[in-house]
Amino acid sequence: MAALGWLTPRRRSATARSVLAGEAAAEAARKTSLEQEEFEAAYSGGPARPEPVFPVVGDDRAAAFFDLDNTVMQGAAIFHFGRGLYKRKFFQRQELARFAWQQAWFRLAGVEDPEHMQDARESALSIVKGHRVSELMSIGEEIYDEYMAERIWPGTRALAQAHLDAGQKVWLVTAAPVETATIIARRLGLTGALGTVAESVDGVYTGKLVGEPLHGPAKAEAVRALAAAEGLELARCAAYSDSHNDIPMLSLVGHPYAINPDAKLRRYAREREWRLRDYRTGRKAAKVGIPAAAGVGALAGGTAAALALHRRRR
DSSP states (O other): OGGGGGGSOOOOOOOHHHHHHHHHHHHHHHHHHHHHHHHHHHHTTSSOOOOOOSSOTTOTTOEEEEOOBTTTBSSOHHHHHHHHHHHTTSSOHHHHHHHHHHHHHHHHHOSOOHHHHHHHHHHHHHHHTTSBHHHHHHHHHHHIIIIIGGGBOHHHHHHHHHHHHTTOEEEEEEEEEHHHHHHHHHHTTOSEEEEEOEEEETTEEEEEESSSOSOTHHHHHHHHHHHHHHTOOGGGOEEEESOGGGHHHHHHSSEEEEESOOHHHHHHHHHTTOEEEOOOOSGGGOOSSSOHHHHHTHHHHHHHHHHHHHHHHO
């Protein structure tokens, strides 16, 4: 048995350095735990408070309204739609390059640029002019499967499902073409969609809009009109968006949510103690489970804790 003694761990007395290492690790653990709590408190706009159960099951005077681009889906629906039309030779390579640039800018900046969005709408209108609505609807179903289905945010999808499970109607409200929005709403099992309406005569697109794009204040007016038609009480309703452009719609309801918010909306929401959810990862230290920012400073936190202990011992 003596020959096997080397297999048995020997008990060693703790040295000053090992004690320092252990205490530093414990101090760092406490420090990062406190920083995590502080980060979550700041992210939510204050200390955690118990929230009433929401949505309320059986409340048929309530509904939920979801923005689409970067709220329900990564990127802009109209850009994905453009990619699908290019694949089907609806337009040329230079037009695709413009679509690609606009989409890249949108994803990197995380905000809607009015000029980019207007340019994309005008491009789409010129492209679909002369085509039948039924043709574009059929193609839209294919494009959803090719480019959009995998870009749905699971977190936002779960929020929408919670309203459906509570027996409430759920609507998309978007500047995207109403046909595209309707396809996405149907595929997600939602009630329907409010979107920009392109003019058609005898089922053929004219290349013009009916009114203006459903953007900014127009979304709020659409929600107000739908609520009146459906007999909804807006104070009981919820709205979800990523963009400060949708503040009019969010301010209209009793339960506004900022989802993947841009900087202006995040600041506005915090000032008013609106609920925030961020399903992005990495970028802007977005919170998905444990915030990315909480882990970035862990090593620095441990080093600082060790130095603090060392100074305290001296």
